[in-house]
Amino acid sequence: MNPTATTEGARDGAGPARAEDLAAALLTQEARRDPYPFYARMRREDPVHRSAQGIWYLTRYSDVEAALGDLRLSNDRDRMTRAYTALGGDLKALSRLTDRLGRVMSNTDPPDHARLRKLANRAFTARRVESLRDRVQGIVDGLIDEAVAAGPTMDLVEAVASPLPMAVVCELFGIPDEDLPQVKTWFRRFGRLSEDIDASEAAIEQYEEYLARLVRRRRADPGDDLISALVATQAKDDRLTDSELLSTCFVLITAGDETTTHLVGNGMLALLRHPAQLARLRADPALARPAVEELARYDTPTQAIVRVVAEDLTIGGRTLREGELAYLFLAATNRDPERFHDPDRLDLTRPGNRPLSFGNGPHFCLGGPLAKLQAEVAVGTLVRRLPHLRLTDEAALDWRPNPLQRRLTALPVTY
Template sequence: MTDIVESAEVSTLLDELTRLTGREDPYPRYRRLREISPIVRADDGALVVTRHADCVAVTRDPRLGHMPSHMLEFVQPGWADHPALHQLFTSILAINPPDHTRLRRLVSSSFTARRVQALQPRIAEMVQDLLVRMDGDVDFIDAFAFPLPVNVIGELLGVPEADRAQFQGLVRDWTQVLEVITPEVLATADPAAATIREYLAGLAAERRREPGDDLMSALVAAEEDGDKLTEDELLTMAALLFAAGFETTTNLLANSVVALLRNPDQLELLRRQPGLAASAVEELLRYDTPVQLLARVAWEDVEIAGVPVQGGERFVAYLGAGNRDPERFADPDRLDLARPDNAPLSFGGGIHYCLGAPLARLEAQIAIPALLAHFPKLTLAGEPGRRDSLAIRGYTQLPISVG
């Protein structure tokens, strides 16, 4: 039987991961945590898993889910009175069946694979429009990694182009609550969440009056067996889709560019063989995933990592660690764009598997080969600025020279 390890070394390693210096390269710390034990206990009581198989179990076992509302009230009293927390904790990102099942079914009927694939020509156009504007030394985040996904999700939802840029700061302010919840964070996050919601309420009202061929119109009209989204559910869903639609993809693009520039043999391989794009994106997701961890709660007694665990225990699955598990991926710290069977954990699993995964993959598969083809002399032009975040891994600045 595996032992749950609590030790000074475990505390130190987990504490280092909460600091910007420790997060710059978290993978040696993940490796050491795996060596200590498949399951360790953090100082706050949460059980931490770092092996691939255990991350899969935590994300897919139906006996584990998100913290139910009565526990949320105990942990975060008055959460429903804060727009930032209400908009997060009532979304499909944080709710459980049967509510999750119902909402996901309604949204899936609108956010279809066909609708995503239909965006392919438009994404290609957006990519080329951005590439031709880049010259000399630029910040890749500002010039490409942010405007591409925000315009794609804006196009999908039906947000006018002139209105899209404002959402970067608003979403960043709102999603601070994914990291830490303090009065100072809420003072910034609440007004940002309220502004996003107010804008989307106006957009939804317009689509009721004049429906279009966009996702917001489809969500407004979504119905199954007489069931429809309430106004609150509609706005919460639209806010989540907009935020997740560019936040994860922005970081995927930036992480990928840094990984390729630091592994020039793989960059040249993809440049010579753009047909590797699908495999390359999977490997880039595995190698440095934008989503580093997920949290779950055991609703009943379970066994994870060979350990019997009582209901009510909290889990943190480090997806970034599972993606580098040598028991699952040979030579896991090596970037290999042609790696066979390289399916990453990056979009979660089970009933909570990311709805937007196909769209993020499609954007990266189009954008990354196009970037390499357009700029044969692409290089870093300075040290990237790491985003100060534990759950979401990415950059705030990424200076590059495109020649």
């Protein structure tokens, strides 16, 4: 399918393709390489689109921003499971994983969500995140040193973007350095849940047992790490169960890994493809912080998030019925010309830049500030320390086959 030809056809009066093609198009190889022309077409032709499978696709900034704050669109695990089951989905892997995790804040609605979020907010403060800046800088410098010593080329994702968040989260949670290889192994197995359920479940069980031991140690001997802070918060709130505490630790440690990796990877690719913007950042290192906001807008790792309709509601003149699924395409909203001037242009000094890359409303990504801090340090340091950084093979770039995520398999560069 050629999105340019389709768009031109619509302009010439030929009319859009069949409605179901709008959703199906996102699964094509062409959309995997570049989904943004497809999002533009969806916003223009049917911004509140119901697919042939009965799933809603929302692509306008105003609609998605409102939807993210609307409690009639639920993130509840049980509702989500029923909705997928009604569509005939095979939820064996998903249900076994969510049974392990329990009812954590990322798959609950108010009032449980508010109670669990309050727990995490008390421990995961802006001050605590900012206090990690020097440590993040040291980790990034060490990773770059290792990559440079290894030779004139590297896979930037493997060498810097992937190991960075794991090292940082272990620092934040007080996970000993000697345990890092084992934690990485567990994380890799989580990612293969759909391929090998038994191996993934075994990894989850082992990881939970490991976290439970850490929690017991922090109760006996508190430190200055996030697990100790969560344990202290639980002691002040007897409504928080041990299971909820453990699940909160699990989610907070696990959730930011892939997002941070691909915020750095996607962001560096965008800069390497836009040498004028790269030169601008290199000339003014103070641009690193706003640059990350723009890089997250331009090519966000989380392309869409899923909600289930808990109560009938109307969006954009369409009625979404209870029990239906809605995909909120954050990446599409971030290129909405009604919200962003010249949205397909990368502009590190874009004024009034408020993308929805980390969501909005009650489920706004708790780890967003930490992900942004890591990306700010990593991108700024790579640009400063490697002045001749460039892509080695544009044609070799490939993306993982998941339309809800935008993640490079590798980023080959020379320096």
